[in-house]
Amino acid sequence: xxxxxxxxxxxxxxxxxxxxxxxxxxxxxxxxxxxxxxxxxxxxxxxxxxxxxxxxxxxxxxxxxxxxxxxxxxxxxxxxxxxxxxxxxxxxxxxxxxxxxxxxxxxxxxxxxxxxxxxxxxxxxxxxxxxxxxxxxxxxxxxxxxxxxxxxxxxxxxxxxxxxxxxxxx
Numbered sequence: 793x794x795x796x797x798x799x800x801x802x803x804x805x806x807x808x809x810x811x812x813x814x815x816x817x818x819x820x821x822x823x824x825x826x827x828x829x830x831x832x833x834x835x836x837x838x839x840x841x842x843x844x845x846x847x848x849x850x851x852x853x854x855x856x857x858x859x860x861x862x863x864x865x866x867x868x869x870x871x872x873x874x875x876x877x878x879x880x881x882x883x884x885x886x887x888x889x890x891x892x893x894x895x896x897x898x899x900x901x902x903x904x905x906x907x908x909x910x911x912x913x914x915x916x917x918x919x920x921x922x923x924x925x926x927x928x929x930x931x932x933x934x935x936x937x938x939x940x941x942x943x944x945x946x947x948x949x950x951x952x953x954x955x956x957x958x959x960x961x962x
Contacts, residue, residue: 796841802834805848808921809855815916816859817866818905826862830855852931856913863909903953904946911946914939 796802809830813823833854834847844850904912913932917923918939929936 796838796844796847798835798838801847802831802851805851806831808848809851811920812852812855812913812916813859815904815912815920816856816909817862822862822866823859826855826858829858846927846930849927849930852917853933856931860909899957900950900954903950903957906953907946907949910934911942911949914942915946918943 806827809827810823813826813830814820817823817826830851834851837844841847904915907915910932914928917928917931918925923931925936925939928939932939934942
């Protein structure tokens with residue numbers, strides 16, 4: 793019998809749940825609501841925690857489903873994902889280089905946000921959250937091969953679009 797603690801095992805998931813919800817919905821307010829709803833649903837299933845293989849995968853699956861449902865309800869009308877400034881640790885920052893780096897980061901975020909939801913979710917979980925292919929497959933309810941295909945296609949689309957925009961200076 794597993795000993796799962798809401799405080800020690802579930803609450804620490806709130807950041808990864810938020811990042812996933814934000815990546816899918818692209819709205820901070822929706823992502824916050826979804827995380828809260830996800831935590832409530834996990835809590836309501838506390839009698840079944842010992843039968844759940846991975847509480848993290850379980851929570852991410854709930855979060856993903858709620859996020860997808862929310863985007864469908866809203867008719868896919870998104871705002872841009874919140875911007876985070878990159879600040880190199882201990883490095884002297886050239887303002888021009890910093891501006892160029894921030895512009896490139898915004899461009900890549902915009903390209904990722906335009907990907908189909910399944911590709912976005914696979915890339916989010918694998919590349920940003922560091923999940924294994926098996927974990928991503930379990931969370932999304934697809935095969936590992938489908939995860940690999942979605943990641944490959946998503947990365948190719950990002951690379952192609954980035955090169956296309958950078959090449960034309962748009």
